[in-house]
Amino acid sequence: MAKMLGKDSTCSIARTLEVLGDAWTVLIIREALVAGSTRFQEFRDALGIAPNILSNRLEPLVEKGIFERRVYRESGERSRHEYVLTEEGRGLNVVIAALADWGRACRPQTDGTSPCFTSVDDGAVAELAFVTQGGERLAPGELVARRTEDARLGKS
């Protein structure tokens, strides 16, 4: 992806898109988050992706701090790398959940599958939702958006 895509150099969405790049990158992150894949061969098998395309996507994700590269070695084999999501990488579960929610709602499929998110603590199922400070949940259609300085927005 081109640097500074679009004219608005302040846009937080464009900053995320610089990391996510293309759809393969998003699916690699899905595999890591949802299937727990860490090894090159696991990503390759799960996605049916050509090795050079996979390499070309994993390397920038390491450089950008989404994956940490670690060495592992199985007995009798040469040492290899595995790719473990960093805290920032795991935080992309918000984006993955949003993509899944829209696909499920607007492109329903009888045998469809999506990630289900549960609390590490107690296993409670959590859904992504728009919530007011008073705790009210609002449907996407009940909202309007306007451009605002990040400094005036709370931490998410």
Add this chain to the structure above:
Amino acid sequence: MAKMLGKDSTCSIARTLEVLGDAWTVLIIREALVAGSTRFQEFRDALGIAPNILSNRLEPLVEKGIFERRVYRESGERSRHEYVLTEEGRGLNVVIAALADWGRACRPQTDGTSPCFTSVDDGAVAELAFVTQGGERLAPGELVARRTEDARLGKS
């Protein structure tokens, strides 16, 4: 984007990525949602995008039901098209909000900007959050994901 990207033909995330295609598409939807742009020239000016690239992104978004194309005519000018988000298109505000939240949290920028979402009804600010059925908000780091059949997941 290739059809059936990845081997998992059931994935709700891949279905959404078939619509969003690439980063330009996401920025076009951002402009429509956040700036209220509807006209070709508005998108062009806001994004600094080449006309052919813009056309190549808008047409499939009309075919896929994200924008409705309408005719308008200003006095003394030829009739032109405008592109109005459908209900499904407006529902992509979940994806836009998720991208903005991650960018703001993990790629902070002093002069950064993001969409702020407010209730149509009463103007209350709403944030995207993972929420349990009991109403508890969980941080992205407090969650794990597993692949689940859509039929077993609730409507979002």
